[in-house]
Amino acid sequence: LINAFVHDGTAATVTLESVLPWLFLGFAVTIVEALAPLTARFCTDRLHDDVNIRITSDVLAHAEQLEPIFFEDPHNRNLLDRAQQSPADRFMRFIAEAQNSLTHILQTVFLAAILIVIEPLIVLVLAPFALPYLFFHWRLSKRRYDEEYRRTPQRRWTGYFVSLLTGRESLAEVRLLNLSPFLRGKFRDLMTRFRDIDRALYWRSFTGSSLFALVTTVAFYLIFVRVIINVINGILTVGDIAVFGAATSRLRFSLELAIRSLSGALEQTLYIANLIEFFRQKPAPRKASGTLQPACRGEIRMKNVSFAYPGSAAAALRDVSLHVRAGETLAIVGENGAGKTTLVKLIARLYEPDSGSIEFDGIDAGALSTAYLQKHIGFVFQDFARYEATAGENIAYGDWERLIGRQEDLEEIARIAGIDKLISAMPAGYHTQLGRLFGKHDLSRGQWQKLAIARAFARDAAVLILDEPAASLSVQAEYELFCRFRELSRGRTTILISHRFSTLSIADRIVVLDKGAVVECGTHQELIARAGLYARLYRLHRHPLKSMAADKDSRKIVPLK
Ligand SMILES: Nc1ncnc2c1ncn2[C@@H]1O[C@H](COP(=O)(O)OP(=O)(O)O)[C@@H](O)[C@H]1O
Ligand SMILES: [Mg+2]
Structure with a gap:
């Protein structure tokens, strides 16, 4: 265009028609x-x-x-x-x-x-x-x-x-x-x-x-x-x-x-x-779950199970063999870090054993559908979740597909678990939003634990696992829980981890874990008679002061200046 103007010298020689296409x-x-x-x-x-x-x-x-x-x-x-x-x-x-x-x-x-x-x-x-x-x-x-x-x-x-x-x-x-x-x-x-x-x-x-x-x-x-x-x-x-x-x-x-x-x-x-x-990142092939979905009776058998957390030098469980009969109540006791939580998490298939096998009703866990199996396990976790949700939902999450929005069923579960009065007293009852991230109402740790217990009972589960379920409960609340326990665990296999010997009396058998291994197993009477670790722990529990006097190590403890 410029050249056209410049070459021809004057604008007059450039017609509008000739520049129109360019424009x-x-x-x-x-x-x-x-x-x-x-x-x-x-x-x-x-x-x-x-x-x-x-x-x-x-x-x-x-x-x-x-x-x-x-x-x-x-x-x-x-x-x-x-x-x-x-x-x-x-x-x-x-x-x-x-x-x-x-x-x-x-x-x-x-x-x-x-x-x-x-x-x-x-x-x-x-x-x-x-x-x-x-x-x-x-x-x-x-x-x-x-x-x-x-x-x-x-x-x-x-x-x-x-x-x-x-x-x-x-x-x-x-x-x-x-x-x-x-x-x-x-x-x-x-x-x-x-x-x-x-x-x-x-x-x-x-x-x-x-x-x-x-x-x-x-x-x-x-x-x-x-x-x-x-x-x-x-x-x-x-x-x-x-x-x-x-x-x-x-x-x-x-x-x-x-x-x-x-x-x-x-x-x-x-x-x-x-x-x-x-x-x-795929789940390792051996960890892929099977597809079998048999009726769950609740019999569990662990054979020579060992497990170490990844990156951890020491094994959390060593060569554990255990048989839990269908419908039985089994208690697990042991020191902090003995491997109790790890053991029950393995049973719930949250972790896979490094060696050994776990069978449910005589079928290897690997052949069973993990999702199906987990559906039949009610679990009160030691570090239970505190869901920022309504009180009703906190229970319903135990079996959400069945229970969300089922007010009557939730009330029934709350009644069985003994928390109906607690929930009714909340500002909006079952619809009270719990936790302070989104709501105005919070609970004490013990109250949260009661909800976690109700959540576990919300499941129609063949196996019930309670990992220190009374750790945050008052003596009164613990007493009430275990009064109900017979009814709650009827027809279910129950595994109870507890440090409180008073609650162990409801167990049919007691397993003692020490440093990841099963060291004793039997009824309360049998274990007392053995005069082993259980008997020692029991003595400590019953007469802490007497035990202290007898324990040479305790004399070494000097008061802080
Ligand atoms: N997530 C983890 N990662 C690594 N090590 C763990 C983990 N959880 C527990 N452990 C270790 O495994 C051992 C057993 O822990 P745990 O089963 O929680 O004991 P318990 O429930 O008997 O108190 C402990 O030595 C602990 O340090
Ligand atoms: Mg634990």
Whole structure:
């Protein structure tokens, strides 16, 4: 257009008809240019939400497939953490960067094509700088990613400090101990370490990009001078100067953006690979559950079962053999850390034995469907959950598919478990939202434990496992629970872990665990007669002061000054 004006000298010789197609083309390009980014933005915003829902729920669904033991391993927690770090954003950024790089590459090629016609030397400038610059950016992206990958455990530490400092569970103790400045210091140390590493990377990016900008600008300028000389010599036109001047700066810019977005897109693929790495985690083949679903009678047999927590040097259970008859009440006693909780978690198939076998009704657990089996187990966990839900839901979760919204059934269970009065006295009865994250009403630990017990009874289970169910209960509440116990455990196999000898009298048999091994087994009378560990523990319980006098070790205890 410019050349048309300039060549013909005056505007009069250029008719409107002759420039109309050019004007129209320019108009169309401008409209597309204005609307395309907005349209793209609209589409990606919409897509982002869909992708987000899809990926986050897929991550959770996949996590559900993995064995509980997977979550005990810090290495696996890193995998999970990386998979959960804004995965949808990574996808969307990949799409955006890929889109950008395509746009900028096309723009670069297009501008280069125009400029080559005017000055072929431009290619000589483009090629030697563009490739190393792309390499530089890719290296930088990779370093950023590697750093982020390495950082996951420390990131988890920062998250942990935040939860300690602001979480309800720890807040009171942290305040009283005045731990806040100390923990905040640790948090800050980590964050400043991240910042310092990031600063070095920012500096690298800045210096590299500046160098590229400087070198290419100088090179383009030299070529520009050559173009001017060519115009003076009449080889090129004035229109060429205008086009060349405008196009070179745009070319430099779009080349820079093309390279940045290309390496940006590649960087996102690294993060997406993290997600794939998590999805690749499969339950080990031997841990896959079978499909058999026989009627559960509740007979359990453990044969030479050993188990160690991953990464732990000592075995939590060593060569444990145990037979629990259908309908029997078996008590497990032992010191803290003897392996009682581990044992019952293995029975509930939450962990898989390292060696040995567990049979239910004579069928190897591996052949049974784990989901089916677990449906038939009622479990009061030692560290029971306190669901931020209504009181009714806290019970219904014991068998939610059957009980959610079944008010009458819930009341019946609460009555049997002896907590109907407790719930009725709450501000909104069964509909009282419990816990202080979302509600106004909280319970004492003992009251929560009563709910956990009711939840276990909500299941129509053949096997009932109670792991220190009275640990937080008052003497009165414990008494009431065990008065009901006969009724509650009728027709069920019950395994009861308890430190309170008063409650052990309801057991048909007692198993004594010590350092992960079964050391004694029998009725209360039999075990007393054996005069072994059980008898010693019982003596301690009955006559703590007398035992202290007899125990030589206790004399070594000196009062603190
Ligand atoms: N999640 C775990 N990871 C590693 N070791 C554990 C874990 N849970 C328990 N242990 C260890 O296993 C042993 C048995 O623990 P546990 O079964 O909880 O004992 P108990 O219930 O008899 O007090 C202990 O030595 C304890 O340190
Ligand atoms: Mg325990």
